[in-house]
Amino acid sequence: MASFIHQTTDGRTHDRSRLAKGLLSLLGFVALWGAASLWLADPDLLPSPVAVARVFWSETASGEMSLHMLATLARVIAAFVLAMSIGSVLGIVAGRKPGVDAWVSPWLIIFLNLPALVVIVLCYLWIGLTEVAAITAVAINKIPMIAVMMREGARALDPALGDMAQAFRIPRAARWRHVIVPQLAPHFAASGRAGFALIWKIVLVVEFLGRSNGVGFQIHLYFQLFDVARILAYAFGFIAIMLAVEYLVVQPWERSVTRWRRHAH
Amino acid sequence: MHIDIAGKSIGHKPVLGRISLTLARGEVVALTGPSGIGKTTLARIIAGLEPCADSSIADAGRIGMVFQEPTLLPWRSIIDNICIATGCDAGAAREALENVELGDRADAFPTQLSLGQQRRIALARALAARPDTLILDEAFASLDEATAMRMRALTRRILEGAGFRTLLVTHNLNDAVELADRVLLLDGRPAEILVEHRLSAPRKTTGHRAELEAIRAKQQAASKS
Numbered sequence: 001m002a003s004f005i006h007q008t009t010d011g012r013t014h015d016r017s018r019l020a021k022g023l024l025s026l027l028g029f030v031a032l033w034g035a036a037s038l039w040l041a042d043p044d045l046l047p048s049p050v051a052v053a054r055v056f057w058s059e060t061a062s063g064e065m066s067l068h069m070l071a072t073l074a075r076v077i078a079a080f081v082l083a084m085s086i087g088s089v090l091g092i093v094a095g096r097k098p099g100v101d102a103w104v105s106p107w108l109i110i111f112l113n114l115p116a117l118v119v120i121v122l123c124y125l126w127i128g129l130t131e132v133a134a135i136t137a138v139a140i141n142k143i144p145m146i147a148v149m150m151r152e153g154a155r156a157l158d159p160a161l162g163d164m165a166q167a168f169r170i171p172r173a174a175r176w177r178h179v180i181v182p183q184l185a186p187h188f189a190a191s192g193r194a195g196f197a198l199i200w201k202i203v204l205v206v207e208f209l210g211r212s213n214g215v216g217f218q219i220h221l222y223f224q225l226f227d228v229a230r231i232l233a234y235a236f237g238f239i240a241i242m243l244a245v246e247y248l249v250v251q252p253w254e255r256s257v258t259r260w261r262r263h264a265h
Numbered sequence: 266m267h268i269d270i271a272g273k274s275i276g277h278k279p280v281l282g283r284i285s286l287t288l289a290r291g292e293v294v295a296l297t298g299p300s301g302i303g304k305t306t307l308a309r310i311i312a313g314l315e316p317c318a319d320s321s322i323a324d325a326g327r328i329g330m331v332f333q334e335p336t337l338l339p340w341r342s343i344i345d346n347i348c349i350a351t352g353c354d355a356g357a358a359r360e361a362l363e364n365v366e367l368g369d370r371a372d373a374f375p376t377q378l379s380l381g382q383q384r385r386i387a388l389a390r391a392l393a394a395r396p397d398t399l400i401l402d403e404a405f406a407s408l409d410e411a412t413a414m415r416m417r418a419l420t421r422r423i424l425e426g427a428g429f430r431t432l433l434v435t436h437n438l439n440d441a442v443e444l445a446d447r448v449l450l451l452d453g454r455p456a457e458i459l460v461e462h463r464l465s466a467p468r469k470t471t472g473h474r475a476e477l478e479a480i481r482a483k484q485q486a487a488s489k490s
Binding site: 160163164166167168170171178179182257260261 | 309312313314328329330332334336338339340341345349350351352374376390394
């Protein structure tokens, strides 16, 4: 017990030290940016962090920022749910059934190597400049990567635990919940994190090319107006949201599903 | 329970030859033989884990199995491990844990326990399934001698007067003689039952040497013929 408390205290100290280093690293980034801005001395080309923060607050106060952020976030969530659902099912089935994998694998290679821009343009051409086309394009871009990551997870399932479940005739639903899903959890977390990080970037391209709202649309607008401060304000605003999702949703979920690891000797 | 196997190959390699055996209710049968001879394959066929086209297994009933490794779910507590695998309630799981002298570790996680304790949990899980047939596959392997002795003593106490039939798979003839009513020696390529020996005084702490000598004599005679 004493050693467990000691480990927990050590863990908290380690977390605090990691957080402090992270914050210092972020401050270093802002300082470097400020120095580069001072050195260039051209606010149109590289505005200072303070100038971008001012623009961010003015866009937030006018309501423009939240309007476009929410539009982008809704697309990100819709594409993420669609890509995770289809990619996970495809990957798990391919990982557990070599026969299915033989059929699915070549398709995955084709779609993994298809440039995102080609998929987006084709979706807009074939489906039209609609929300469905935008979300489909993003999901198609992401599904192969999620499928490949989940396939590796399904291949790595412990056959001994499968035997145990079969020998004890554990019902199918309980087998998934207690035996299979916990083994896949790190792969869900990894593909979810990688998926989210890439999906929002692709959503911005989709909005850039064919939507009338969203962060990508705003960046397109301010690109034409050569307003670098606003481009950076929208980009960093959305990065802040993605960081919040990572720290408030993904990491707490990951901690809860890997809680048992911290009980080890 | 009656098992009849015409033969079993893995790939193109024949592993088991014709095997026919019967286990009576309450009987402890030890299946022994050299490592890699096919004992675990036979146990897996009986447990329904290994397909075998030319086989029939009658009246096995509910099977409880203790594997070579504890095969516990590391992300679930000990009591959850037992309840999830067997479908029993918490009361029955605690009773099974008391039976293996680990009643105080119900809320621990498997990784907090030693290998010997994990093995006892695996035994408790198999018992909580209220089996008609208990299969113990090398349940004492890779334990230090003191822990193995304790585990053997515990298993002897549990098997004594148990209402279920037990198949004890072990490469260790001493374990077989110490715990079983009947010893089957598997040998040959493909493996068949070479020797069958019924112990005169099962699960007694003395007289093992005479039983071992009798089995070895039968083995030599069978090998010559």
